[in-house]
Every structure is written in C-alpha cells, then in structure tokens.
Amino acid sequence: MSAAAAAAAESVAAVAAREVSKAFGGVQALRSAPFAAAAGEVHALVGENGAGKSTLIKLLGGRLPPDSGAILLGGTPVRLSGTADAARHGIGTVFQELTLLPWMTVAENLLIGREPRRALGPIRRGAMAPRAEAVLAGLGITHIDPRALASEISLAERQIVEIARVIIRRPHILLLDEPTSSLVEREVAWLFARIRDLSAAGTAVVFTSHRWNEITSIADRITIFRNGAEVGTFDAIDEDEAITLMTGRRVEALYPPLPPVPADAPAVLEVANASLDGGSELGFSLAAGEILGIGGLAGQGHRELFLGLFGAPPLPRARVTVGGARTTIARPADAIHAGLGIALVPEDRKGEGLLLPLSVRDNLTLPILGRLSRLGVIRGAAERRMSREIIARLGIRTPGPAQPVGALSGGNQQKVLLGRWLLADSRILLFYDVTRGVDVATKHEIYELMMRLAGEGRAILFYSSDTEELAHLCHRVLVLRGGRIATELRPPDLAAEAIVAAAMRDADAG
Amino acid sequence: MPADPTSRPAAHRRRPRAAHILGQNSGLILAAAILLLSIIVFAGMFAVQQGRLPGDFEITSTVNNTMPLALAAIGQTIVVLTRGIDLSVGGVIDLTNALAAIFLAGSILHMIVVSLLIVLAGAAAGLINGLLVGLGRLQPIVVTLATLSIFQGLAIRVLPQPGGAVPAGYTSFLVNTNRPTALVFLALAALGWMGLRRSRLGVNLFAIGNDPQAAIALGVKAVRTRIVAYTIAGALYAVAGIFLAANATAGDATTGDGYTLTSIVAVVLGGVSLFGGRGSAVGAICGAFITTMIVNILFFAHIDPLYQSFYEGLFLVIAVVFGGLIGRLVRSGR
Ligand SMILES: Nc1ncnc2c1ncn2[C@@H]1O[C@H](COP(=O)(O)OP(=O)(O)OP(=O)(O)O)[C@@H](O)[C@H]1O
Ligand SMILES: [Mg+2]
Numbered sequence: 001m002s003a004a005a006a007a008a009a010e011s012v013a014a015v016a017a018r019e020v021s022k023a024f025g026g027v028q029a030l031r032s033a034p035f036a037a038a039a040g041e042v043h044a045l046v047g048e049n050g051a052g053k054s055t056l057i058k059l060l061g062g063r064l065p066p067d068s069g070a071i072l073l074g075g076t077p078v079r080l081s082g083t084a085d086a087a088r089h090g091i092g093t094v095f096q097e098l099t100l101l102p103w104m105t106v107a108e109n110l111l112i113g114r115e116p117r118r119a120l121g122p123i124r125r126g127a128m129a130p131r132a133e134a135v136l137a138g139l140g141i142t143h144i145d146p147r148a149l150a151s152e153i154s155l156a157e158r159q160i161v162e163i164a165r166v167i168i169r170r171p172h173i174l175l176l177d178e179p180t181s182s183l184v185e186r187e188v189a190w191l192f193a194r195i196r197d198l199s200a201a202g203t204a205v206v207f208t209s210h211r212w213n214e215i216t217s218i219a220d221r222i223t224i225f226r227n228g229a230e231v232g233t234f235d236a237i238d239e240d241e242a243i244t245l246m247t248g249r250r251v252e253a254l255y256p257p258l259p260p261v262p263a264d265a266p267a268v269l270e271v272a273n274a275s276l277d278g279g280s281e282l283g284f285s286l287a288a289g290e291i292l293g294i295g296g297l298a299g300q301g302h303r304e305l306f307l308g309l310f311g312a313p314p315l316p317r318a319r320v321t322v323g324g325a326r327t328t329i330a331r332p333a334d335a336i337h338a339g340l341g342i343a344l345v346p347e348d349r350k351g352e353g354l355l356l357p358l359s360v361r362d363n364l365t366l367p368i369l370g371r372l373s374r375l376g377v378i379r380g381a382a383e384r385r386m387s388r389e390i391i392a393r394l395g396i397r398t399p400g401p402a403q404p405v406g407a408l409s410g411g412n413q414q415k416v417l418l419g420r421w422l423l424a425d426s427r428i429l430l431f432y433d434v435t436r437g438v439d440v441a442t443k444h445e446i447y448e449l450m451m452r453l454a455g456e457g458r459a460i461l462f463y464s465s466d467t468e469e470l471a472h473l474c475h476r477v478l479v480l481r482g483g484r485i486a487t488e489l490r491p492p493d494l495a496a497e498a499i500v501a502a503a504m505r506d507a508d509a510g
Numbered sequence: 511m512p513a514d515p516t517s518r519p520a521a522h523r524r525r526p527r528a529a530h531i532l533g534q535n536s537g538l539i540l541a542a543a544i545l546l547l548s549i550i551v552f553a554g555m556f557a558v559q560q561g562r563l564p565g566d567f568e569i570t571s572t573v574n575n576t577m578p579l580a581l582a583a584i585g586q587t588i589v590v591l592t593r594g595i596d597l598s599v600g601g602v603i604d605l606t607n608a609l610a611a612i613f614l615a616g617s618i619l620h621m622i623v624v625s626l627l628i629v630l631a632g633a634a635a636g637l638i639n640g641l642l643v644g645l646g647r648l649q650p651i652v653v654t655l656a657t658l659s660i661f662q663g664l665a666i667r668v669l670p671q672p673g674g675a676v677p678a679g680y681t682s683f684l685v686n687t688n689r690p691t692a693l694v695f696l697a698l699a700a701l702g703w704m705g706l707r708r709s710r711l712g713v714n715l716f717a718i719g720n721d722p723q724a725a726i727a728l729g730v731k732a733v734r735t736r737i738v739a740y741t742i743a744g745a746l747y748a749v750a751g752i753f754l755a756a757n758a759t760a761g762d763a764t765t766g767d768g769y770t771l772t773s774i775v776a777v778v779l780g781g782v783s784l785f786g787g788r789g790s791a792v793g794a795i796c797g798a799f800i801t802t803m804i805v806n807i808l809f810f811a812h813i814d815p816l817y818q819s820f821y822e823g824l825f826l827v828i829a830v831v832f833g834g835l836i837g838r839l840v841r842s843g844r
Pocket of ligand 2: 053054055096177409411
C-alpha cells in the first residue's frame with residue numbers, strides 16, 4: 001500500500017494499524033506493517049507460518065502493545081491496555097491458541113464475564129447451563145453439552161465454543177485467528193453464516209486461514225503478509241499469485257502424485273472389533289506403503305480411533321495386529337515400541353504433544369533419547385546434528401534449536417511435532433490433522449513428505465478436517481458414521497464431494 | 511442441508527447431569543467419604559475403650575481443635591487455586607497468635623477493635639506475599655518461604671516467652687467448651703465461600719488456576735487477583751491465630767509453625783488440586799477434620815506421639831494415591 005492509500009484507508013477503517021512493529025527478543029515479528037479493515041467488511045489476512053498474522057491480531061485485540069506505531073479505531077489512535085479494554089471498545093478476538101479454561105464447564109467458559117446474576121450481584125450458578133444451552137441453540141449449536149468440562153469436549157467443539165463466546169457479545173470488530181483450523185466443512189459453513197450475519201450488521205471482520213478456498217469464499221479483501229511486512233492488499237487475487245507473494249517464490253501444483261501401493265504389500269496394521277462409542281464395532285487393515293484416509297463428520301469417533309491405536313486411552317476389546325503379530329496397546333509406550341513402531345501426531349499440539357517451555361531440540365528428540373544416549377548420558381553432538389537436520393528438512397522457522405517451542409508461530413510448532421516422529425523412524429504413522437494451521441508452502445512440503453514416507457513403505461493412517469486433502473492424498477478413504485465404517489471409497493469414486501455425501505447421508509434423513 | 515450444520519447425525523449422547531456432578535466433584539466427594547470413614551473408625555475405637563459413644567465433650571473439643579486448621583486450610587485453598595502455594599501460614603499464625611495473647615483485654619469494644627486490627631495485620635502479611643508474587647513475578651514457594659521466617663521472627667519479638675492471656679469471655683464466645691458452637695463460624699466460612707464462588711473475584715481465581723495465559727487473554731486482571739488471593743488468605747490465617755489463642759487462653763510465638771504443613775495436607779485431602787483451578791473450601795474443611803480425626807485415632811490406638819507425623823504422612827500418601835485412582839476411574843467410565 002502506498003502511504004497515501006494507507007492513510008486514506010486508515011481514516012475510514014473501523015480498525016487499523018499504523019506502521020506497527022513488534023519484536024520478541026531477537027525476532028522481528030512485525031516491521032512497520034500497515035493494516036486497515038472497514039466496517040461491514042470481511043478482511044482476510046494471509047501469509048506463511050511466522051509471517052506475523054497472529055502478532056498483528058494480538059496487537060489489534062489488545063493482547064500485546066506494539067513496540068512502535070499505533071492502533072486506530074474509527075480513525076482515532078487508541079492505547080489498549082488489555083483484552084478487557086479492547087472488549088469495551090467493541091473488539092472481540094478468537095486467538096489462534098485456544099483460551100478455554102479446561103476445568104471449567106462449557107457454560108462457565110461461554111458466559112465468562114457475562115454470567116446470569118441475581119439482583120444484588122451474585123452469579124446464578126444453577127442458571128448457567130440452561131442459559132448457555134439457549135445461547136448455543138440460538139447460534140444453531142445443539143450437540144455440545146454445556147455441563148461438560150471444556151477438557152472433555154473435542155478440539156473442534158472447543159473451537160466452536162470459543163467462537164460462540166466471542167460472537168454472542170456482538171463485537172463491532174471481530175478478529176478471528178485461524179478459527180477453522182480444526183473444523184470440518186459443515187462447521188466452517190456454520191461459521192461463515194455467522195460471519196456473514198455479523199458483517200451484514202456492520203461488523204468489521206478480520207479472518208486468517210491457511211485454506212485458500214475459505215479465503216476466496218468469505219473474504220471481501222485480502223492482505224498478504226511476508227516476514228512481518230505487508231506485501232499487498234487486494235480485492236481479489238488468484239491463488240498462485242497470492243502464494244508467490246506469501247513465499248517470495250513459485251510453489252508448484254498443490255497435490256503431488258501418490259506412489260502406488262505394491263500388490264504384495266503386507267498388511268502392517270490390522271484392527272478388528274474396535275468400538276469407538278461403546279456400541280457398534282469396526283475393523284480395517286492398513287498395508288505397508290499405503291495411505292488410508294479416515295473421513296466423516298466431526299465427532300464420529302476419529303479421535304477415539306487415533307488415540308486408541310496409540311493407547312491413550314486404549315480401545316476396549318479391539319484386536320490389533322501389528323506387523324502380523326497380535327499386540328496389546330495399553331499405553332503410548334506400547335505403541336511406540338510395537339513391532340514396527342507406531343507414532344501419533346495429534347491435533348492439540350498445545351495440550352497433547354509439545355512441551356512448550358522446552359527447546360525445539362528437546363521436543364524433537366524426546367522419544368529417541370534412549371537411542372541417543374550412552375550409559376544414560378545424552379550424546380549432545382548427535383542430538384544437535386539430528387535436530388538441525390530435521391529443522392532444515394521441514395523448514396522449521398526458529399532462531400535456533402535452543403528456542404523454546406512456545407515462542408514459535410503455530411504452524412512451526414506443528415512442524416516440530418511432525419519432525420519428532422520422523423526422527424523416531426516409526427513405520428506406522430497416525431497423522432491426525434497434521435496440516436492444521438500449516439501454511440500452503442509447508443502443506444505442500446508435508447504432502448511430499450507423506451508421499452516419500454509412503455514410497456519408503458511406511459503405512460499412514462490419515463485424518464484431516466480438510467476433505468480435499470483426504471481425497472487427494474489417500475489410496476483409500478473410510479468414511480465413519482455413528483462409530484461404524486459407512487463407506488469405503490477408492491479411485492475413481494474418491495472425491496471430496498463423495499466423502500462429504502457419504503458422511504452426511506443419514507444426517508439429512510435424521 | 512439441515513438448518514444446524516454442526517449437528518451430529520447420531521443422537522448426541524449426553525452424559526446425565528448426575529454423572530457430570532459426580533465427575534466434577536470427585537475430590538470433594540472422596541474427602542467427605544474419608545471423613546465419614548475416619549469418624550466411624552474413631553467412634554468405634556472410642557466405644558470399645560470407653561464403653562460409650564463420643565459425646566458433647568469429645569465433639570466440642572474436636573471442633574475447637576480443628577477450627578484453626580480449617581480456617582488456615584481455607585486460606586491455603588484460595589492461594590492454591592491460583593496455582594500458588596503459601597508456606598507463610600505458620601508465621602502469620604504465630605504472629606497473630608502472639609498479638610492476640612498480648613492485646614486482647616479490656617472492654618468488649620476494645621476487644622472487637624483489637625480483633626479487627628489483628629485480622630488486618632494478617633491481611634497485611636498476606637498483601638506482602640501477594641505483592642511479591644503478583645507484581646514481583648517471583649515464585650510463590652520462594653516468596654512465602656522467606657516471609658515465613660520473617661513473620662516467625664516478628665512473632666518472637668512480639669512475644670519472646672509463651673504467655674499473655676485471653677479473657678475468659680472472649681474464649682467462650684469463640685470456642686465454647688461445652689457446645690460445638692464454633693461450627694457456626696465454619697458455616698459462615700462456607701457461606702462466604704459460596705458467595706466467592708458467585709463473584710467476579712471467584713471466577714477470576716479459578717480462571718487463573720485453570721490456565722494463566724488464557725485467563726489474561728480473557729481479560730482477567732491476573733496480578734490484582736493474585737494479590738487479593740494472598741491477602742484474603744492472610745486474613746484467614748489471622749482468624750486462625752485468634753482461634754488458637756482463644757482455645758489455649760494464652761499465646762505462644764511458635765504454636766503456629768506446624769500449620770504450614772498441615773494446611774497443605776488438609777487442602778490435598780480436601781480434593782483441592784495443587785496444580786490450581788480445582789477445589790473448594792468445603793473440601794478443605796473436610797480435609798482439616800480428617801487431619802484431626804487421624805490424630806484422634808492415633809491417640810486411641812496408643813501410638814507414640816513421636817510417630818504421629820509418620821502416620822499423618824502415610825495417610826496423606828494413601829489418600830492421594832486413592833484419590834488419583836478414583837479420578838481416573840471416573841474419567842475412564844465416561
Ligand atoms: N511470544 C513469543 N516469543 C518469541 N517469539 C515469538 C513470540 N510470538 C511470536 N513469535 C515469533 O514471531 C513471529 C511471528 O509469529 P506469528 O505467531 O505472528 O506468526 P503467524 O503468521 O501467526 O504464523 P502461523 O500461521 O504459524 O500461526 C514468528 O517468527 C514467531 O516465532
Ligand atoms: Mg498464527
């Protein structure tokens with residue numbers, strides 16, 4: 001944006017940033033970046049992992065103060081002292097790293113700060129759940145139990161509660177940092193309907209996502225960030241051009257070709273009598289070199305299946321055969337050491353995978369410390385070499401291997417989690433939404449990596465909240481419905497529409 | 511497509527309300543169960559040895575002996591809820607106990623004023639902890655370990671030798687020796703707790719303990735909330751110190767030392783999570799009574815008082831292990 005154009009945009013904008021900079025230690029997250037979003041507009045913010053999107057949103061949302069530059073509301077500079085202050089200015093934010101309080105109920109989380117109260121002030125605790133139920137129902141959400149603890153519901157459900165908490169306050173400025181990262185298509189459609197409602201009522205919406213189809217379907221304008229700087233704002237731009245601007249280079253066609261599964265490939269993982277919901281049972285087998293997709297609507301037991309195969313907690317009564325031998329997987333250590341090694345890359349990197357205060361290196365080498373040590377002493381040189389290699393191979397953007405993982409951008413944290421299991425050299429990989437929050441270029445690298453891993457004869461069980469990925473990256477897709485396999489799709493029938501149709505068949509009837 | 515795009519096809523099986531209540535209060539329920547069990551065991555041993563059930567006298571003395579611990583445990587609970595820990599309990603009780611033994615005298619009005627001032631002194635001690643932890647961003651365990659020694663030192667300055675006196679009228683008002691009237695104060699504390707649970711401050715305390723970063727992102731003033739938590743805790747320790755003086759009708763500048771440890775024991779037995787964000791004052795009160803009952807049981811089992819702390823520790827370990835197991839069962843039974 002030219003300076004004059006920036007000034008013009010700023011003066012009419014509901015919310016704007018004027019040349020804001022922000023550094024974390026040695027990392028310059030934002031360099032005098034301009035940004036402006038008008039009332040009634042859906043403004044998408046896109047860029048690679050670590051480009052500074054979340055940092056900008058934290059500045060606009062009052063979570064962090066800028067080092068220099070200013071935040072403007074309706075053309076007037078303001079100093080936001082915190083998120084509560086921002087809320088008083090009509091700003092509501094859904095942060096990338098979710099902020100639900102795990103040991104409080106869905107209702108307490110949803111209504112925090114606006115609990116139903118008696119005349120003299122005390123909160124009516126008994127009225128919380130019914131009120132939450134009504135509020136959620138008003139937004140079209142009936143499947144989330146307001147009495148459950150936040151830690152008891154799935155990540156997608158948590159994301160929905162988080163979004164609901166912000167939009168019921170009807171903010172004038174709504175900041176959404178990757179709100180769709182673990183949502184499936186129907187939930188995304190739900191969110192977009194809510195966004196359209198709000199923007200029609202004059203709310204300025206800032207939205208970030210790494211899924212281009214979402215950007216094109218919801219955004220009125222698109223601002224691209226690279227390396228903490230704004231590189232352009234567009235009313236419309238095609239994907240290739242946008243990616244070139246985001247990455248500074250050309251990235252080729254999105255989905256790489258699948259390596260064929262050899263006809264005689266042995267089954268490395270066989271599952272029978274697995275019950276995901278205590279009722280109906282399912283079974284399947286996964287061959288070496290195969291990528292088997294698991295599709296279906298949210299909450300159909302994918303998570304239970306993936307966690308179960310990793311023993312966290314185990315699937316009751318399931319018969320699991322690994323590399324031809326019956327195996328009992330009662331805990332993650334059993335899975336890691338089972339015959340060929342089973343690795344799980346989970347969705348909730350904050351809660352289930354990473355040790356945020358520890359360094360990138362420590363997080364990477366955690367499962368292979370046994371191999372890395374001699375007589376109980378870790379061989380530092382080998383550890384450093386291996387972690388440097390994997391950082392380079394996955395393009396993890398970090399000042400160095402000693403950086404705490406908690407200080408990396410969301411997408412880069414996800415890469416650390418993935419890198420850990422590549423180092424561990426497991427032969428059976430359970431990839432649960434591994435591209436969650438990962439930028440386009442890195443997604444492409446992960447896709448290629450998956451193909452390479454499959455080509456080497458590793459078996460991959462793959463779940464993605466992005467149905468397109470399932471359709472393009474899998475040899476077969478099993479669609480789950482009500483804890484059973486509803487359909488198995490293979491080429492040429494394997495397409496995103498077919499997966500969605502199979503997943504919803506009796507959702508429409510019922 | 512149906513109007514609700516997120517609805518699940520399969521009937522969304524909700525857990526019954528009772529299951530939520532049980533699961534979310536398993537710590538408290540366990541504490542109540544252990545308390546009941548310990549009361550039964552005690553009553554049984556008492557009946558066997560004395561030929562009758564424990565009567566007014568035994569109940570009253572148990573209640574009166576537990577009061578200081580129960581109050582200290584409630585204070586500790588408030589701090590622990592914020593992911594903190596308060597080791598200065600013993601020092602604050604020493605100090606306020608000494609002050610009570612020296613200054614409680616004269617007219618009723620005078621005694622009321624002195625009592626309030628002592629509670630304020632306790633609050634001030636807590637405020638110091640809170641400022642160091644909240645503003646100074648220091649580790650609670652280090653801060654309160656340091657202030658523990660400081661308050662203990664001050665207590666010795668105030669009352670170098672055990673002594674002083676508490677007027678009999680004051681004692682019989684707080685800890686009537688014939689009837690367990692002190693339970694009224696515990697009921698008041700429980701009421702206060704219910705009020706706290708329903709206030710902004712209460713929500714903030716729990717939010718910080720659940721996830722400090724998330725709480726700040728939600729607009730909770732974390733520093734202020736921590737300071738208030740330590741301050742309220744300090745005031746409660748002061749009340750404990752006063753009760754202790756009333757019970758003994760005199761003061762001793764070292765009599766509170768043991769409460770640092772026992773308040774933490776009571777909190778853990780009461781199902782309050784040391785990781786913060788989960789627990790209740792009612793649980794802490796149960797925990798305090800369990801601790802007293804254990805001492806009573808050991809007494810009737812003719813166990814040398816020298817081994818008392820051994821058994822207390824043993825019961826604590828058993829309770830914690832047991833509590834962990836039950837928690838896991840409740841979760842996996844979902
Ligand atoms: N608290 C922090 N401490 C240190 N560095 C940080 C911190 N927060 C962000 N950074 C760094 O600032 C840069 C920008 O991060 P930011 O989270 O804004 O990226 P992003 O565009 O949101 O990426 P993603 O798409 O992965 O979420 C990154 O290099 C990140 O490592
Ligand atoms: Mg981000």
